[in-house]
Amino acid sequence: MNAVTKTYRRGAHEVHALRGVTVGLPRGGFTAVMGPSGSGKSTFLHCAAGLDTPTSGTVHLGDVELSRMGETRLTELRREKAGFVFQAFNLIPSLSVADNITLPLRLAGGRTDRAWLDEVVRRVGLGDRVAHRPSQLSGGQQQRVALARALVTRPEVVFADEPTGALDGTTAAEVLGLLRQVVDAMGQTVVMVTHDPVAAAYADQVLFLAEGVIVDTVRSGTSDAIARRMSALGRSMAAV
Numbered sequence: 001m002n003a004v005t006k007t008y009r010r011g012a013h014e015v016h017a018l019r020g021v022t023v024g025l026p027r028g029g030f031t032a033v034m035g036p037s038g039s040g041k042s043t044f045l046h047c048a049a050g051l052d053t054p055t056s057g058t059v060h061l062g063d064v065e066l067s068r069m070g071e072t073r074l075t076e077l078r079r080e081k082a083g084f085v086f087q088a089f090n091l092i093p094s095l096s097v098a099d100n101i102t103l104p105l106r107l108a109g110g111r112t113d114r115a116w117l118d119e120v121v122r123r124v125g126l127g128d129r130v131a132h133r134p135s136q137l138s139g140g141q142q143q144r145v146a147l148a149r150a151l152v153t154r155p156e157v158v159f160a161d162e163p164t165g166a167l168d169g170t171t172a173a174e175v176l177g178l179l180r181q182v183v184d185a186m187g188q189t190v191v192m193v194t195h196d197p198v199a200a201a202y203a204d205q206v207l208f209l210a211e212g213v214i215v216d217t218v219r220s221g222t223s224d225a226i227a228r229r230m231s232a233l234g235r236s237m238a239a240v
């Protein structure tokens with residue numbers, strides 16, 4: 001993404017959620033995005049994924065430029081090139097695990113590659129649960145379904161917005177370990193917004209946003225180092 005700004009209008013006011021963000025997210029890498037509340041993390045993710053369009057600047061997803069695309073084409077492109085994992089899992093309760101996972105393929109009018117589906121289900125450890133309904137699964141298992149659904153289209157990037165926000169520590173660690181594994185073993189690119197330094201430490205690099213700009217990047221940071229960077233950011237914001 002290059003020189004991306006996003007300005008929201010709230011009544012007579014303008015909110016500058018992103019103020020000129022230029023960053024390349026490494027293909028086959030795991031990037032975490034952190035920052036104080038209101039720093040623009042969700043806006044960044046939404047612009048990067050084509051869920052929202054920037055006010056100015058350009059966004060590429062793979063080799064396609066999103067920023068000037070109409071809504072219909074953008075929707076198609078998101079289905080083809082982006083996978084999503086949200087805090088609230090967002091599974092369809094009336095569908096089985098298998099049907100939840102293959103939903104993006106059906107929406108895109110594509111065929112299900114049986115071998116790939118089996119591979120994805122195996123990788124996320126859901127082999128014996130495919131006939132279950134989401135309500136019959138634990139939170140961690142539901143998030144595994146969401147991850148499988150995100151991977152099934154072989155997306156350019158998996159975008160995860162607080163994927164462990166609703167999970168306890170042990171279950172969160174399992175889901176983060178899986179995200180790490182899809183990067184290492186499958187070469188998948190993952191971008192994750194998180195508040196949690198422990199979660200961010202699973203990433204290869206952590207981008208720190210403050211007031212709509214990237215103010216720092218930490219590579220291969222421990223959770224302690226990331227937490228220290230975050231609290232320093234909090235203090236400098238509080239001093240403004």
Ligand SMILES: Nc1ncnc2c1ncn2[C@@H]1O[C@H](COP(=O)(O)OP(=O)(O)OP(=O)(O)O)[C@@H](O)[C@H]1O
Binds near residue numbers: 016037
């Ligand atoms: N649709 C919208 N309309 C108006 N203002 C918005 C909208 N979405 C976000 N904002 C504002 O833009 C700024 C950045 O919001 P954003 O949600 O990207 O931050 P964030 O870092 O994800 O915050 P949090 O950690 O609290 O989720 C905030 O001031 C927010 O109030």
